[in-house]
Amino acid sequence: MLRSCAARLRPLLVAHGRPGGARLTSTFSFEEVTQKDHALPKPSWSKDLRLLFDQFMKKCEDGSWERLPSCSRHSVQRFQNFTKAFFSGSIPVKEEQISQAKFFPRSFEDGLGFEYAMFWSKDEKRIVCLFQGGLYLQGIPGFLHGGALVTLIDTTLGTHAMLAGGAVMTANLSINFKRPMPLCSVGVINTQLDKIEGRKLFVSCNIQSVDEKTVYTEGTGKKLLLSSCLASSLSLSPSFFFSFVLVYNPHMPINF
Amino acid sequence: MLRSCAARLRPLLVAHGRPGGARLTSTFSFEEVTQKDHALPKPSWSKDLRLLFDQFMKKCEDGSWERLPSCSRHSVQRFQNFTKAFFSGSIPVKEEQISQAKFFPRSFEDGLGFEYAMFWSKDEKRIVCLFQGGLYLQGIPGFLHGGALVTLIDTTLGTHAMLAGGAVMTANLSINFKRPMPLCSVGVINTQLDKIEGRKLFVSCNIQSVDEKTVYTEGTGKKLLLSSCLASSLSLSPSFFFSFVLVYNPHMPINF
Numbered sequence: 001m002l003r004s005c006a007a008r009l010r011p012l013l014v015a016h017g018r019p020g021g022a023r024l025t026s027t028f029s030f031e032e033v034t035q036k037d038h039a040l041p042k043p044s045w046s047k048d049l050r051l052l053f054d055q056f057m058k059k060c061e062d063g064s065w066e067r068l069p070s071c072s073r074h075s076v077q078r079f080q081n082f083t084k085a086f087f088s089g090s091i092p093v094k095e096e097q098i099s100q101a102k103f104f105p106r107s108f109e110d111g112l113g114f115e116y117a118m119f120w121s122k123d124e125k126r127i128v129c130l131f132q133g134g135l136y137l138q139g140i141p142g143f144l145h146g147g148a149l150v151t152l153i154d155t156t157l158g159t160h161a162m163l164a165g166g167a168v169m170t171a172n173l174s175i176n177f178k179r180p181m182p183l184c185s186v187g188v189i190n191t192q193l194d195k196i197e198g199r200k201l202f203v204s205c206n207i208q209s210v211d212e213k214t215v216y217t218e219g220t221g222k223k224l225l226l227s228s229c230l231a232s233s234l235s236l237s238p239s240f241f242f243s244f245v246l247v248y249n250p251h252m253p254i255n256f
Numbered sequence: 257m258l259r260s261c262a263a264r265l266r267p268l269l270v271a272h273g274r275p276g277g278a279r280l281t282s283t284f285s286f287e288e289v290t291q292k293d294h295a296l297p298k299p300s301w302s303k304d305l306r307l308l309f310d311q312f313m314k315k316c317e318d319g320s321w322e323r324l325p326s327c328s329r330h331s332v333q334r335f336q337n338f339t340k341a342f343f344s345g346s347i348p349v350k351e352e353q354i355s356q357a358k359f360f361p362r363s364f365e366d367g368l369g370f371e372y373a374m375f376w377s378k379d380e381k382r383i384v385c386l387f388q389g390g391l392y393l394q395g396i397p398g399f400l401h402g403g404a405l406v407t408l409i410d411t412t413l414g415t416h417a418m419l420a421g422g423a424v425m426t427a428n429l430s431i432n433f434k435r436p437m438p439l440c441s442v443g444v445i446n447t448q449l450d451k452i453e454g455r456k457l458f459v460s461c462n463i464q465s466v467d468e469k470t471v472y473t474e475g476t477g478k479k480l481l482l483s484s485c486l487a488s489s490l491s492l493s494p495s496f497f498f499s500f501v502l503v504y505n506p507h508m509p510i511n512f
Binding site for chain 2: 093113147151154171
């Protein structure tokens with residue numbers, strides 16, 4: 001079983017970057033022309049978010065930064081390939097459900113939920129995620145729910161770990177809440193890779209206000225680099241490790 | 257400023273339970289008749305969720321368990337009272353925005369997002385949250401996003417901490433992901449109070465499958481009991497501490 005999975009994983013690992021190998025950021029192109037790219041300005045974006053976005057688009061002109069496109073759905077084809085590649089049995093979700101499903105951070109109507117765009121610096125090896133938390137993300141009156149902030153942190157750290165190390169899975173998230181963040185305000189997530197210990201990547205980030213005077217939240221994540229040996233030692237299937245990362249979110253389109 | 261805040265907090269603390277004092281679970285009634293209670297069966301609920309719900313409703317008949325109602329919005333009146341009580345300045349959210357805002361875990365159309373109901377056992381001092389993760393909470397194809405699971409964990413642990421200790425705030429969340437959880441499947445969150453150290457409450461939970469054979473996720477949360485002294489020592493305003501808890505979610509309706 002493990003050997004079989006490893007054989008199926010091999011070409012995908014080569015295609016998407018092995019741990020320690022060259023990163024395939026050049027393949028970070030948008031998946032299908034039929035998919036809408038949500039990481040672009042919309043009428044619901046505030047002036048602050050738009051200004052920040054424009055600043056980072058300027059930085060992209062010399063190639064030192066790259067905007068990461070983002071879609072809201074996995075295609076049924078991707079789901080079929082995914083289950084075929086990584087699940088010997090079936091998973092209890094029907095294909096017609098997948099065609100209706102949406103990627104959680106992209107599942108709201110424009111302006112009501114998560115509005116965000118990520119930028120990756122190849123030189124600085126970090127991601128900046130610019131976001132605005134909409135009216136449907138409320139926790140206490142007037143402020144964003146902690147779970148909404150964790151959702152963005154998880155998504156951004158996961159993307160960083162994939163770009164930095166190759167195929168990984170999220171093992172742990174630890175979040176410190178510092179200040180409540182007002183609804184509809186704009187925040188900036190800055191990520192960094194803290195260290196690598198064996199196959200563990202330790203990534204961290206914080207969420208700051210636009211003027212950088214307020215730190216709302218800090219987050220750290222432990223990501224495990226994909227390894228069939230590691231998967232075996234933890235009694236987890238390699239399919240779980242791989243799938244958890246490689247198709248972790250639509251920011252990293254996979255073409256099997 | 258602190259004295260002023262403390263004076264305004266005093267009657268609310270008395271009304272809603274001081275740390276170490278008797279809990280006012282008898283006041284855990286539904287807030288306003290105009291608000292819809294979302295913690296009740298809907299056509300979108302699966303058979304599994306409905307069966308579990310019925311089992312716990314049976315347990316409520318002798319009073320040992322209590323179903324916790326849940327609404328999706330804070331009223332403008334609550335927002336006004338909240339800001340008046342806890343913010344000397346203004347917060348950058350307009351009242352018309354608050355009237356449109358929704359509590360994050362209740363912000364989806366029926367069946368697409370979070371469907372859940374919480375039950376509190378006064379005798380066992382624990383919460384059981386029964387939930388179903390809808391099609392708009394997708395992470396990898398066919399599975400729930402980690403941020404969606406954290407949102408439910410944060411909400412459930414916060415409610416437990418409030419019932420167990422009084423007014424608290426979330427200081428930290430630590431989440432271990434064990435297995436991916438299929439979209440549309442039903443999970444059960446079981447919470448417990450692990451220990452109290454001074455004004456810190458340590459609560460934890462896990463998410464299991466209905467048959468209890470699979471642990472999907474484990475979570476721990478550190479909650480700080482409200483204290484103006486503690487708030488002062490951490491350079492946080494008492495208003496933040498209190499507000500973060502007392503109006504932390506609509507499961508705990510507050511009538512100022």
